[in-house]
Amino acid sequence: MAPHFGLPEFGFLLRGLQWTMLLTLVAFAGGCTAGLAVALLRTCGHKGVEWIVRIYIGIFQGTPLLLQLFVVYYGLALTGLKLEAFVAVAIGFTVNASAFLGEIWRGAIQAVPRGQTEAAMALGLHYSSRMRDVVLPQATRISLPATIGYLVQLIKGTSLAAIVGFIELARAGQIVSNQTFQPLLVFGVVGAMYFILCWPLSWWGSRMEARLALASQR
Amino acid sequence: MGYTLDFSVVWHAMPALLWGCVGTLGLALAGMTLAMIIGVAGVAARDSKAAWLRALVIGFVEIVRNTPFLVQIFFLFFALPLIGLKLNPTATAVIALGVNGGAYAIEIIRGGVQSIHKGQLEAGYALGLHKGQVFRFIVLKPALRAIYPSLTGQFIMLTLTSSICSAVSAYELTSVAQRIESDTFRSFEVYFFVTFLYLAISWLLMLSFAVISHRFFSYPTR
Numbered sequence: 001m002a003p004h005f006g007l008p009e010f011g012f013l014l015r016g017l018q019w020t021m022l023l024t025l026v027a028f029a030g031g032c033t034a035g036l037a038v039a040l041l042r043t044c045g046h047k048g049v050e051w052i053v054r055i056y057i058g059i060f061q062g063t064p065l066l067l068q069l070f071v072v073y074y075g076l077a078l079t080g081l082k083l084e085a086f087v088a089v090a091i092g093f094t095v096n097a098s099a100f101l102g103e104i105w106r107g108a109i110q111a112v113p114r115g116q117t118e119a120a121m122a123l124g125l126h127y128s129s130r131m132r133d134v135v136l137p138q139a140t141r142i143s144l145p146a147t148i149g150y151l152v153q154l155i156k157g158t159s160l161a162a163i164v165g166f167i168e169l170a171r172a173g174q175i176v177s178n179q180t181f182q183p184l185l186v187f188g189v190v191g192a193m194y195f196i197l198c199w200p201l202s203w204w205g206s207r208m209e210a211r212l213a214l215a216s217q218r
Numbered sequence: 219m220g221y222t223l224d225f226s227v228v229w230h231a232m233p234a235l236l237w238g239c240v241g242t243l244g245l246a247l248a249g250m251t252l253a254m255i256i257g258v259a260g261v262a263a264r265d266s267k268a269a270w271l272r273a274l275v276i277g278f279v280e281i282v283r284n285t286p287f288l289v290q291i292f293f294l295f296f297a298l299p300l301i302g303l304k305l306n307p308t309a310t311a312v313i314a315l316g317v318n319g320g321a322y323a324i325e326i327i328r329g330g331v332q333s334i335h336k337g338q339l340e341a342g343y344a345l346g347l348h349k350g351q352v353f354r355f356i357v358l359k360p361a362l363r364a365i366y367p368s369l370t371g372q373f374i375m376l377t378l379t380s381s382i383c384s385a386v387s388a389y390e391l392t393s394v395a396q397r398i399e400s401d402t403f404r405s406f407e408v409y410f411f412v413t414f415l416y417l418a419i420s421w422l423l424m425l426s427f428a429v430i431s432h433r434f435f436s437y438p439t440r
Contacts, residue, residue, distance in 0.1 A: 062420035064381035070409040159286035183296035191285045198284035
């Protein structure tokens with residue numbers, strides 16, 4: 001006798017949702033840190049370094065996230081390190097995020113008017129101060145809508161951890177669906193949970209984009 | 219660990235993998251075609267006079283864009299048979315890709331149509347062009363050119379997304395790879411190589427799109 005979809009099943013999905021959120025947070029934090037390094041290297045002015053970083057970004061943009069996850073997951077297993085599934089998939093998403101955020105911020109850094117950098121140079125500011133105090137604050141503002149857009153992508157992307165067997169929201173949904181034989185109800189609820197997580201962010205991002213567009217018209 | 223990498227399994231499986239590439243391209247092409255149909259119909263409905271139709275399209279776009287493709291394809295996998303569509307996994311995958319891509323296509327095409335200034339049409343009529351000519355030279359071609367980069371980018375995204383269709387065992391590259399993996403247990407080698415097959419597919423698509431763009435859209439604008 002299969003159990004019906006009730007409170008215990010809903011609770012199981014909620015725990016999956018927690019893992020989805022945790023995975024997103026860890027990957028986003030890690031991706032922001034590594035992505036900043038990627039963006040700075042991509043705009044460092046050294047042709048060779050910029051090319052290498054460009055290829056790095058190109059590989060992540062030109063291959064499916066699912067395959068990236070597989071390669072990192074099974075690649076880490078080969079190194080002999082006994083990592084938990086959570087750590088392995090978190091590393092996979094972090095690397096992916098570093099490339100995408102790096103590319104977004106590269107665009108934002110280059111969108112800051114060149115005169116700003118020149119003025120900072122004329123004032124005698126060295127590289128770190130020029131970046132930290134002049135360029136990056138402006139680039140952050142420019143890049144915010146796209147960064148939020150990527151965060152939504154990341155939340156949706158973490159569902160792929162289900163395919164390598166990590167129990168987050170999508171995998172929890174599969175399990176409950178198999179137990180209750182109510183796939184439409186279960187995946188409907190799972191979809192609604194993702195929607196509640198993503199939609200406010202999307203809305204916030206597009207509103208900010210509209211405001212930035214207005215500001216740049218003036 | 220005494221593990222030594224052995225890429226010979228990949229070499230032996232090469233014909234199957236290349237057929238998988240063909241499957242992926244076919245899946246993406248069919249999905250994109252459906253996405254374009256949904257996109258054009260959606261744009262028409264999005265600007266229709268009926269408020270409920272507009273709301274329906276907006277709701278559709280928001281739901282698709284804010285939920286994962288994996289959940290969408292699972293949902294459709296179980297929902298389609300209920301409305302009488304008993305399809306094989308690959309056909310289900312085409313529909314899922316089409317529905318997903320359609321939501322993005324609506325936004326892209328709508329942006330292109332809106333980019334045509336009304337004054338352009340009036341100028342066209344003033345020059346004595348008839349309706350068909352105005353549509354072809356003043357609406358269609360410039361609009362296509364405006365949305366071409368986003369649309370081709372979307373096509374590449376859709377091709378990469380199609381790897382997720384392996385979750386319902388549709389015939390494409392990733393599911394071929396999964397079968398080889400379960401036969402040989404060489405997970406890393408297989409997936410590593412297949413990742414680069416996808417990269418090759420992406421580059422091939424980008425190159426073809428650039429050639430097409432150069433051929434059709436390289437006229438001066440001002």
